[in-house]
Amino acid sequence: MKLSVLQQSYLNRRSNSFRSSGPLDSSSDSAIKSPAAIFWLVLHGLCCLISLVLGFRFSRLVFFFLFSTSSTNFYTSPFRSTAELAKTLDVRSVLSTNPVSNIELPLLNKTAMNSRVVVGRHGIRIRPWPHPNPIEVMKAHRIIERVQKEQRFQFGVKDPRRVIVVTPTYVRTFQALHLTGVMHSLMLVPYDLVWIVVEAGGVSNETASLIAKSGVKTIHVGFNQRMPNSWDERSKLESKMRLRALRIVREKKLDGIVMFADDSNMHSMELFDEIQNVKWFGAVSVGILVNAANTDETADQKKDEEENARMPVQGPACNASNMLAGWHTFNTLPFAGKSAVYIDDRATVLPRKLEWSGFVLNSRLLWKDGGDKPEWIRDIDMLDGDIDSPLGLVKDPSVVEPLGSCGRQVLLWWLRVEARADSKFPPRWIIDPPLEITIPSKRTPWPDAPPEFPANEKPVIGIQEPIVKHTTKTRTSRSKHRSKRKHETRTDTQVSTRHSEQN
Amino acid sequence: MGKCFWAFLFIAFGFAPSITAEHNPRTERISGSAGDVLEDDPVGRLKVYVYELPSKYNKKILQKDPRCLSHMFAAEIFMHRFLLSSAVRTLNPEEADWFYTPIYATCDLTPTGLPLPFKSPRMVRSAIQLISSSWPYWNRTEGADHFFVVPHDFGACFHYQEEKAIERGILPILQRATLVQTFGQRNHVCLKEGSITIPPYAPPQKMQARQIPPETPRSIFVYFRGLFYDVNNDPEGGYYARGARAAVWENFKNNLLFDISTEHPTTYYEDMQRAIFCLCPLGWAPWSPRLVEAVVFGCIPVIIADDIVLPFADAIPWEEIGVFVAEEDVPKLDTILTSIPPEVILRKQRLLANPSMKRAMLFPQPALPGDAFHQILNGLARKLPHQKSIYLKPGKKILNWTAGPVGDLKPW
Numbered sequence: 001m002k003l004s005v006l007q008q009s010y011l012n013r014r015s016n017s018f019r020s021s022g023p024l025d026s027s028s029d030s031a032i033k034s035p036a037a038i039f040w041l042v043l044h045g046l047c048c049l050i051s052l053v054l055g056f057r058f059s060r061l062v063f064f065f066l067f068s069t070s071s072t073n074f075y076t077s078p079f080r081s082t083a084e085l086a087k088t089l090d091v092r093s094v095l096s097t098n099p100v101s102n103i104e105l106p107l108l109n110k111t112a113m114n115s116r117v118v119v120g121r122h123g124i125r126i127r128p129w130p131h132p133n134p135i136e137v138m139k140a141h142r143i144i145e146r147v148q149k150e151q152r153f154q155f156g157v158k159d160p161r162r163v164i165v166v167t168p169t170y171v172r173t174f175q176a177l178h179l180t181g182v183m184h185s186l187m188l189v190p191y192d193l194v195w196i197v198v199e200a201g202g203v204s205n206e207t208a209s210l211i212a213k214s215g216v217k218t219i220h221v222g223f224n225q226r227m228p229n230s231w232d233e234r235s236k237l238e239s240k241m242r243l244r245a246l247r248i249v250r251e252k253k254l255d256g257i258v259m260f261a262d263d264s265n266m267h268s269m270e271l272f273d274e275i276q277n278v279k280w281f282g283a284v285s286v287g288i289l290v291n292a293a294n295t296d297e298t299a300d301q302k303k304d305e306e307e308n309a310r311m312p313v314q315g316p317a318c319n320a321s322n323m324l325a326g327w328h329t330f331n332t333l334p335f336a337g338k339s340a341v342y343i344d345d346r347a348t349v350l351p352r353k354l355e356w357s358g359f360v361l362n363s364r365l366l367w368k369d370g371g372d373k374p375e376w377i378r379d380i381d382m383l384d385g386d387i388d389s390p391l392g393l394v395k396d397p398s399v400v401e402p403l404g405s406c407g408r409q410v411l412l413w414w415l416r417v418e419a420r421a422d423s424k425f426p427p428r429w430i431i432d433p434p435l436e437i438t439i440p441s442k443r444t445p446w447p448d449a450p451p452e453f454p455a456n457e458k459p460v461i462g463i464q465e466p467i468v469k470h471t472t473k474t475r476t477s478r479s480k481h482r483s484k485r486k487h488e489t490r491t492d493t494q495v496s497t498r499h500s501e502q503n
Numbered sequence: 504m505g506k507c508f509w510a511f512l513f514i515a516f517g518f519a520p521s522i523t524a525e526h527n528p529r530t531e532r533i534s535g536s537a538g539d540v541l542e543d544d545p546v547g548r549l550k551v552y553v554y555e556l557p558s559k560y561n562k563k564i565l566q567k568d569p570r571c572l573s574h575m576f577a578a579e580i581f582m583h584r585f586l587l588s589s590a591v592r593t594l595n596p597e598e599a600d601w602f603y604t605p606i607y608a609t610c611d612l613t614p615t616g617l618p619l620p621f622k623s624p625r626m627v628r629s630a631i632q633l634i635s636s637s638w639p640y641w642n643r644t645e646g647a648d649h650f651f652v653v654p655h656d657f658g659a660c661f662h663y664q665e666e667k668a669i670e671r672g673i674l675p676i677l678q679r680a681t682l683v684q685t686f687g688q689r690n691h692v693c694l695k696e697g698s699i700t701i702p703p704y705a706p707p708q709k710m711q712a713r714q715i716p717p718e719t720p721r722s723i724f725v726y727f728r729g730l731f732y733d734v735n736n737d738p739e740g741g742y743y744a745r746g747a748r749a750a751v752w753e754n755f756k757n758n759l760l761f762d763i764s765t766e767h768p769t770t771y772y773e774d775m776q777r778a779i780f781c782l783c784p785l786g787w788a789p790w791s792p793r794l795v796e797a798v799v800f801g802c803i804p805v806i807i808a809d810d811i812v813l814p815f816a817d818a819i820p821w822e823e824i825g826v827f828v829a830e831e832d833v834p835k836l837d838t839i840l841t842s843i844p845p846e847v848i849l850r851k852q853r854l855l856a857n858p859s860m861k862r863a864m865l866f867p868q869p870a871l872p873g874d875a876f877h878q879i880l881n882g883l884a885r886k887l888p889h890q891k892s893i894y895l896k897p898g899k900k901i902l903n904w905t906a907g908p909v910g911d912l913k914p915w
């Protein structure tokens with residue numbers, strides 16, 4: 001009984017206080033004269049004051065529930081939602097700014113008996129530490145991997161073959177840079193992989209330590225000659241090294257698709273998907289990134305730029321019926337006489353006519369008695385010289401399969417960038433023992449530096465002073481410049497604030 | 504010799520099932536409660552008579568506002584068009600099993616496109632007065648063999664606010680009719696026993712046009728785009744979505760596995776195809792078109808709405824396809840989702856990849872076999888034959904025509 005009166009007056013109160021000047025309901029201003037209503041008005045005011053003081057919404061609802069019995073069916077007590085005002089109005093004023101928090105208002109939770117979902121205001125459940133759990137993140141990543149594996153199985157290449165990657169390399173400054181790039185690409189390949197690394201100058205710890213981090217199956221072989229210093233000689237030696245690797249494929253009877261990944265090239269992941277389509281011998285388009293460095297003749301340069309506006313591409317050329325019709329090769333004429341000869345020349349490095357990396361072949365072509373080997377393949381052991389590109393292995397170049405939608409997709413890029421021949425680098429890129437000469441920087445807190453003694457300070461200051469003077473010069477010049485623009489009465493403060501800011 | 508023979512037979516029988524079994528690893532057949540119910544053909548199993556109402560109930564309303572054809576309540580309009588040209592339509596009402604009244608009750612839109620339900624009760628009431636006076640079939644059963652499509656927020660309660668809707672309850676004159684509605688929640692006033700729950704309308708051409716190649720790897724773990732707080736209508740929080748969406752935001756806004764935000768990206772459909780789980784939490788009402796989008800794009804729906812009744816629940820085993828999370832378990836959503844075994848996830852994806860599943864959620868124009876229109880007819884056919892008790896003695900009245908708020912009784 002009393003409860004219903006309380007409810008009733010509460011409802012009146014609430015709808016009164018949140019009504020705006022709309023033509024919505026009528027009158028209830030006249031109803032405020034009853035003592036219960038006055039009591040609630042006073043209580044409301046009291047709660048407002050308490051809320052202002054405390055800073056969160058101290059709702060009368062708490063009182064309501066303190067004094068109510070538990071047998072009320074909360075489901076039927078209609079709390080007027082503010083959505084009623086949605087059509088006509090603006091946001092009603094909220095007493096405080098704490099709408100979303102861990103207020104576990106003991107309101108309207110499910111009445112357990114008939115598991116009804118209740119309308120009304122619910123608390124927003126936030127767990128105590130709403131941040132990701134690393135173990136669950138790892139589980140989620142495993143789920144994602146499994147789903148993607150399934151997707152590849154369903155939509156990707158059927159029966160993927162193992163990929164045999166041949167990389168010639170040698171120890172030099174940029175080896176770590178190039179080889180790490182290739183290594184990371186190979187680590188991402190979703191197929192079985194064998195990486196044959198042939199190293200000029202013999203097997204070294206540098207290379208071995210680099211490729212050990214890859215996690216793919218590697219065959220590391222040394223080649224007894226040292227890498228010469230000219231680009232021509234280098235590419236000849238690389239061809240020999242690649243043939244050495246092909247002999248390994250033959251000896252071990254490795255089964256799969258052989259591709260040539262030079263250590264300074266860049267490969268896209270689509271390349272590895274595309275080469276799975278090769279039957280016997282395929283060719284892809286290689287983008288040639290030629291560093292046209294140090295050309296001072298502006299007129300010639302402009303002409304060159306117009307002609308070579310697109311990136312030159314080496315690879316198969318197809319006719320209208322998507323059959324192999326010829327080859328795109330790199331136009332070396334503009335660079336005739338200006339190309340680099342030695343490895344550390346700063347001139348442009350030119351590629352060969354057709355790079356090895358643009359070709360892939362089925363490893364069965366290299367086996368001694370491959371059985372169903374086509375007859376247009378030459379035996380490696382029967383080669384009477386060195387070959388410049390894998391086309392030397394085929395008697396009839398028209399059998400080559402163009403890949404990558406007939407050469408239209410560029411799937412890898414060729415680049416040759418090397419450091420000077422006399423450049424040094426720390427072995428295995430580890431600085432050991434630590435460097436001895438250290439200069440403390442003025443701004444960085446240097447934890448091991450001793451407290452500044454005047455005796456020690458002199459030489460240090462001696463080095464730093466010119467630097468300090470220089471910066472203060474620039475500072476004052478800047479502030480003077482600025483203060484000139486500002487109003488005169490404020491110059492002094494401007495200058496001092498500038499100093500303090502910059503300090 | 505004999506042993507060899509038996510061994511051979513044994514091996515042959517062992518292999519035979521595996522050879523003859525259809526090995527289609529990409530999809531899996533959904534077995535509904537009564538066999539492959541999704542592929543049933545309703546033609547021949549029921550007959551529907553479509554009342555000819557004056558165009559002020561349907562065509563004129565649509566002419567006034569053609570936006571009704573593309574919003575999520577458009578099912579009522581397309582159902583009418585489908586029935587007009589369907590094989591189940593009969594022009595002879597005496598042989599009809601079901602009677603359909605074409606009223607576009609949800610087509611009164613605000614300038615921003617939200618439907619106002621204030622006139623709908625009067626409209627329905629006036630239509631029913633018309634059909635009960637012009638044809639004898641309403642009075643014969645007081646509507647028990649009639650069905651109405653009421654795709655609004657809370658179905659035939661005709662209000663967008665849940666409390667008001669509950670107060671009004673289902674329109675009294677529709678108490679005996681079968682309601683085809685999008686709203687479904689157990690133990691709720693606005694879901695009548697025997698109603699057919701349908702998916703909200705989602706534009707099929709738009710979705711088909713934005714398909715990406717299926718080999719694109721799914722790299723988003725959980726995806727959601729939408730509001731978490733409805734600042735205009737619920738500035739304090741706690742009312743909208745019963746606090747569940749706000750809980751999702753507060754608990755997982757820092758979690759990189761959850762790609763959730765309130766933005767409206769242009770790549771929404773493409774992103775869904777790159778996600779493994781798509782959240783479908785309740786909003787002001789428990790249903791949402793996200794479920795349809797998730798099913799069409801192969802993203803496992805994570806349904807956060809207590810006691811919700813999903814579309815065609817008697818034909819589609821939603822428990823096997825989606826993940827249900829109770830609203831109180833939202834803070835543990837990441838634990839729940841990561842602890843699902845990968846085989847279960849792959850199975851759900853295979854079930855979702857089934858084309859009949861995707862078709863059943865859509866309302867294509869023109870209708871295709873197995874689509875949502877046919878599922879509605881299947882649902883109606885499953886309710887046949889009508890019980891004899893629905894046929895009332897002449898002159899007997901069960902419905903109270905004057906029940907309900909006074910405003911509803913005004914003529915339309």
